[in-house]
Amino acid sequence: DAGITQSPRHKVTETGTPVTLRCHQTENHRYMYWYRQDPGHGLRLIHYSYGVKDTDKGEVSDGYSVSRSKTEDFLLTLESATSSQTSVYFCAIRGTSPSGTQYFGPGTRLLVL
Amino acid sequence: SQKIEQNSEALNIQEGKTATLTCNYTNYSPAYLQWYRQDPGRGPVFLLLIRENEKEKRKERLKVTFDTTLKQSLFHITASQPADSATYLCALEDRGSTLGRLYFGRGTQLTVWP
Numbered sequence: 129d130a131g132i133t134q135s136p137r138h139k140v141t142e143t144g145t146p147v148t149l150r151c152h153q154t155e156n157h158r159y160m161y162w163y164r165q166d167p168g169h170g171l172r173l174i175h176y177s178y179g180v181k182d183t184d185k186g187e188v189s190d191g192y193s194v195s196r197s198k199t200e201d202f203l204l205t206l207e208s209a210t211s212s213q214t215s216v217y218f219c220a221i222r223g224t225s226p227s228g229t230q231y232f233g234p235g236t237r238l239l240v241l
Numbered sequence: 242s243q244k245i246e247q248n249s250e251a252l253n254i255q256e257g258k259t260a261t262l263t264c265n266y267t268n269y270s271p272a273y274l275q276w277y278r279q280d281p282g283r284g285p286v287f288l289l290l291i292r293e294n295e296k297e298k299r300k301e302r303l304k305v306t307f308d309t310t311l312k313q314s315l316f317h318i319t320a321s322q323p324a325d326s327a328t329y330l331c332a333l334e335d336r337g338s339t340l341g342r343l344y345f346g347r348g349t350q351l352t353v354w355p
Contacts, residue, residue, distance in 0.1 A: 159341050170347035171285070171330070178340045186342070218284050222341040228273060228334055230343055232284030 131155045132233035134219050140239045147206040149236050151219030153199075159222035160202040161230065162186075162194065164215040171218070177202055209240045243268040247331060247346040254321055254353055262316040262349045264331035269344065271333035274307055274314045279328045279348065288329075289316075321353045 131154035141147050151160065162174040163186075173186030175194040183194050191213060193205045206213055216237050220230040248263040264274070273292045277285035291298045291307045291314065298305045304317040318325050328348040335344060 161342075168347070171332075171345040173342060176340060176342065184340070220284075223287070226290050228341060228343075229275060229287045229290060230285075230332075230341070231287065235282075235284050 132219060132221060132231060134217075134233040134236050136236060137234065138237045140241065141209050142241050143210055145209050147209050147238065147240075149204045149206075149217055149219075149238070151202045151204070151233055153202075153221050155221070156199055157221040157223070158199070160196070161220040161222075162192075162202065162204045163218045163220065164188065164213075165218060165235075166215050174204065174217075206238075206240075209238075211240050214238060214240045243335075243344070245269070245331065245333065245344055245346040247329075247349045249349050250347070251350045251352070254351070256322060256353055256355050258321055260318040260321050260325070260351055260353070262329050262331075262351070264314040264316070264346055266312050266333060269312075269333055270336045271309075272336050274305075274331060274333045275343070276303075276305060276314075276316050277330040277332060277345075279330060285330055318351075321351075323353050323355055326352050 133152045135150045161176040163171045165171050172188045174192050177183045177196045195203045216235050218235045219233040223229040244267040246265045275290045276288045279285040289305045291305045302319045306315045328350045330348045331346045332343040
């Protein structure tokens with residue numbers, strides 16, 4: 129599992145509430161990614177990071193922000209949760225063997241009421 | 242527009258047969274293509290990677306082919322077993338993209354029945 133954990137694993141929240149999801153890795157990987165997965169859409173990239181304090185937007189970044197103050201932690205924040213952000217969120221790291229593969233965390237299931 | 246299409250949303254086959262899953266792409270120039278397996282409630286797991294200059298890659302009962310002219314990859318599971326039942330995702334890294342960004346298809350749900 130490449131030492132990736134996500135917390136919380138499940139969360140129910142109300143519309144308008146800020147929510148922060150955490151991804152933690154233990155193997156000092158430089159590149160980290162946040163995806164959301166929805167029926168009919170597959171995996172879509174929200175944000176990614178190429179180092180501490182270095183982040184960039186993916187294809188569905190509106191309403192989300194990220195931070196990476198330490199190599200091992202990549203935080204995803206829903207600034208004001210909406211029902212359209214109900215989804216399963218996966219964190220991933222870029223592996224090196226073979227180069228280019230990604231290793232995923234177990235996911236966080238978020239329900240916004 | 243750019244697309245990655247996995248031709249079947251669902252594929253049902255009998256145990257022992259060969260499952261063949263298809264991934265087609267449009268308006269990408271992939272350096273390589275990857276296949277992942279995803280079980281319900283879990284994150285995707287990497288299976289195989291094939292580079293643009295490779296025609297075929299094998300790993301145990303799995304085989305991947307990559308045809309850059311047809312813009313297509315085929316994923317085969319030979320002697321399929323019920324334990325192979327899962328969703329299979331194809332993904333590619335486009336030459337023009339940065340920082341290891343992968344683009345995923347929506348997946349094919351494979352069911353192998355006894």
